[in-house]
Structures are given as structure tokens and as C-alpha cells.
Amino acid sequence: MIHFTDVNKWFGPLHVLNSINLHVKQGEVVVVCGPSGSGKSTLIRTINQLEAINNGTLIVDGMDLSDRKTDINKLRAEIGFVFQQFNLYPHLSVINNITLAPIKLRNLSRKDAEEQAMQLLTRVDLAEKRDAYPAQLSGGQQQRVAIARGLAMKPRIMLFDEPTSALDPEMIGEVLAVMQDLAKSGMTMVVVTHEMGFAREVAHQVVFMDAGTILEEAPPADFFCNPQHDRAKQFLNQLLTPMHGALCS
Amino acid sequence: MLSYKFDWSIILTGQYHDWLVSGLKVTLQLSVAGIILSFLLGLVVAVMRMSHLKVFRWSACVFLEFTRNTPLLVQIFFWYFGSYKLLPTVVNEWLNSTSFEFAAGLIALTIYTSAFIAEDIRSGVLSIPKEQMEAAQSSGFSYLRAMQFIILPQAVRITVPPLVNQFLNLAKNSSLAMTIGVMELTYQARQVESYTFKGFEAFTAATLVYLAISIIITFLVDQYNERVLKLHKAA
Numbered sequence: 001m002i003h004f005t006d007v008n009k010w011f012g013p014l015h016v017l018n019s020i021n022l023h024v025k026q027g028e029v030v031v032v033c034g035p036s037g038s039g040k041s042t043l044i045r046t047i048n049q050l051e052a053i054n055n056g057t058l059i060v061d062g063m064d065l066s067d068r069k070t071d072i073n074k075l076r077a078e079i080g081f082v083f084q085q086f087n088l089y090p091h092l093s094v095i096n097n098i099t100l101a102p103i104k105l106r107n108l109s110r111k112d113a114e115e116q117a118m119q120l121l122t123r124v125d126l127a128e129k130r131d132a133y134p135a136q137l138s139g140g141q142q143q144r145v146a147i148a149r150g151l152a153m154k155p156r157i158m159l160f161d162e163p164t165s166a167l168d169p170e171m172i173g174e175v176l177a178v179m180q181d182l183a184k185s186g187m188t189m190v191v192v193t194h195e196m197g198f199a200r201e202v203a204h205q206v207v208f209m210d211a212g213t214i215l216e217e218a219p220p221a222d223f224f225c226n227p228q229h230d231r232a233k234q235f236l237n238q239l240l241t242p243m244h245g246a247l248c249s
Numbered sequence: 250m251l252s253y254k255f256d257w258s259i260i261l262t263g264q265y266h267d268w269l270v271s272g273l274k275v276t277l278q279l280s281v282a283g284i285i286l287s288f289l290l291g292l293v294v295a296v297m298r299m300s301h302l303k304v305f306r307w308s309a310c311v312f313l314e315f316t317r318n319t320p321l322l323v324q325i326f327f328w329y330f331g332s333y334k335l336l337p338t339v340v341n342e343w344l345n346s347t348s349f350e351f352a353a354g355l356i357a358l359t360i361y362t363s364a365f366i367a368e369d370i371r372s373g374v375l376s377i378p379k380e381q382m383e384a385a386q387s388s389g390f391s392y393l394r395a396m397q398f399i400i401l402p403q404a405v406r407i408t409v410p411p412l413v414n415q416f417l418n419l420a421k422n423s424s425l426a427m428t429i430g431v432m433e434l435t436y437q438a439r440q441v442e443s444y445t446f447k448g449f450e451a452f453t454a455a456t457l458v459y460l461a462i463s464i465i466i467t468f469l470v471d472q473y474n475e476r477v478l479k480l481h482k483a484a
Binding site for chain 1 (some may be wrong): 378380383384386387388390393394398399402403406410416459477
């Protein structure tokens, strides 16, 4: 579904992605973790070309991103993207945030689009907020609307860029629950997150990055119980000392 | 001792009153058409000015510099006395049979005002967080369609106060069209003065009418703005 082969990217002199090789199969959930500045956000943003790669090949859903002829807007319509800061459209109500793209890009009738949006809102448990504006919602609610907005285009892949990092602790759970539900439904997902509990429960593969390089890629049980790389061991120790036992069991 | 005798009746009834009313109609036509057209042209120029394509960016810059940095009166004369020389004779004959002065005045007012509107809208767009564009593009919107549905609606809302100023300027500047013979309000007030020597009454009337037009424009935009802001700030 997503195939990185020897992908490199620089921001000026900074080598943010260094010979990335990563393959995500259909229906797979991959969690990307690592210290800040390690390139995880850049990695996930290359998948829908919010960042362009400098060399290597990146094939997403059969489309080659290094090929200039690839219709990038068509590809993006097949990929849902959830941001750390939600980025809902503040001038539109919840329902219109969700129906805008299906109506304008998929030519759905307003009636059909709203019906579908209500199903999605029910799924993220926010049906009663259909006419609210983003500013009236809590962070957790906004992020669940953002997930519904992403799903409204019936994407084949969902990308999450630190979806819970801007949330108060008590709201993290509600967003993770929606994501877990989505993973169970067989959605192909790439998730950048520090929520190691989620990685342990839901991920098929955990990818650990540092300084633009993928240092480790393993199923969660292996990654948490038996990390190979020193940098990964150090990261896990710092991050999870109190929970480490729970993650490796 | 003041020898001037006020006679307000000439502007309230009769032929001179009718002149002023017909002038008001032309002023309103110029203002309403000018506001709509200059807003649309301003949107287009603003988007071109921010385009990724150099050709668009550069032509927008040239347009902006020319229109903002030359007097409106010169531009009105250019369109009325200058532009038609470049057109074929047939077109000229047809133009002479129409009210070309109205068209020339409207074109000049529209172009002149659109430059200021474009810059106001651009500053509005620049104040929208870039993540809004990223979110829109992630859903599959092209740059232009993201502008159309997501960025510009937000930008225009915060640009409303400076836009009101541009609309007011346009309505007031429409009086300059009298110089090329557009029979708008100021032209007619001048006519009434020439025929009656009642300059005080005629121009007082014109002044009050311009004041009323400006207050109405401000009121309408304020109403719109309040309705929109209420939605945003409901939280």
C-alpha cells in the first residue's frame, strides 16, 4: 500500500529523511515513534506529499509520487490526514466541515453527504454536535470531528500526525478509542504518536526513528520487550519507566 | 447683511429636483456596479498576486503598482480619451452611440478600487494559518479550490473593515466621473447651480445624499459582519 525505497529528504543542509525503507501493507497499522526532531512528522507528511521527497521512490496506493504526472489531488482524496492541531475549518459548522470535500470533490448531493456525515458523527459519538462550530467544541471533540472529516472521503489510508499531543490528558482516551475502532475495521493506518499503550494494543508494526533514520522496525511485542538498538532502549527507558513492565507482557 | 435668499423648494420639487434624482440614480448605478466588480476583480488580483506562477505574480504586481500609484482622475481620462484610440473604427462608432462615458467611468473606478481591495484581501489571506491550506489540500482540494472554499471565505470575513473603507471611497470617488460627462449626482448638482445660482442648496443636497449613501453602505456591511461574527464567537 505504501512503499518507501531509499527515500531521502533535506531541509537545506539538514538531512531529515535518510535512506528510508518502509513498506506498509493493506490493513496494517504502523506506529512511528521517536524523539522530537527525528523526522517522524516529515515521514508521514511525505505520504500525501505535504512534503516532497528529494530522491528515492515512494509509491502510495499504486501511484508513484516521484512521477510528475501523478495527479496529487486525486491521491490526496484517497488519504485521510489528521493533524496535531485538528485544523478544522472555523467558518463552517461541524456537519459542513465533513460534507465540504465529498460535495465539492466527489459530487455527492447535499442530502447524501449529510446522511453519510451523520453516520460518521454517530461513529465518533458526536451526532448531537452537527450544527456546532469548531470553536464551541473541546479539543477531543474537534479531533474526533477531524477524523470524521478524513473518513468522509472514504479513504484507503488514514494518516495521523501526533493526533493526541495537543489534548488534555482526559480527552486522549476518547480519540484513541475512535482510532482503535478504526484499526479494527481494517483501515490501513500510519500513526505518529507517543502513546505507547496504543502502539502496544493496536499496532502491527512499530517503527522507531532517530535523526532521520529508521533504527528499528518490529512488531510491538518485540519492540517493547526486546529493543535491538541502544537509542531505542534509551528512548523507551526515558519515556516509560513506570509503564515498561505493562507494555512488555 | 446677508443678501443671499435661501430657496430649498427648488431641490425638493420640480425640474431641478428631478435632475438631482436622476443624478442620484446614476451615482447608485456606478457605486453598486463598481463595488461588485471591483470586489470580484480584487479577489482575482489577490489570488494572482499569491500564485506560485511567476507570470501571474508579476502581472499582478505591475497592475497593482500602476493603479495604486497614479491619480484616479488621470485613469478616468485615460479610459475615456485614451483607450478607444486603440480600438477599430467600427467599435468606436458603436461606442459613440452608447453611453461610453458611463462605461469608461465604471472601468476606471473598478480598476482603481480593485487594487486596494486586492491588497486588503491578500493581507487577510496571509493572516489565515497555513495549516488551513494544508488541511484543505490533504482532502484533495487543489490550490485554487482550497482558496475558493476554505481560505478566501475566512480571509474576506476578517477583511471586512478595510473593505468598507474601499467601498466608501468608491462611492465618493464616483463623483469624479462628472469630468467626462457622466451625469451623476455631482454633475447634476453643478447643473442646478449653473441654472439657478442656488449653489448652497444644490451642493448641500448632494452632500447629504453622499452622506446617506455612505452610512447605508457601512450599516449593511456591519449587519453582515455581525451575523457572521456571532456564528464564530458563539463559543
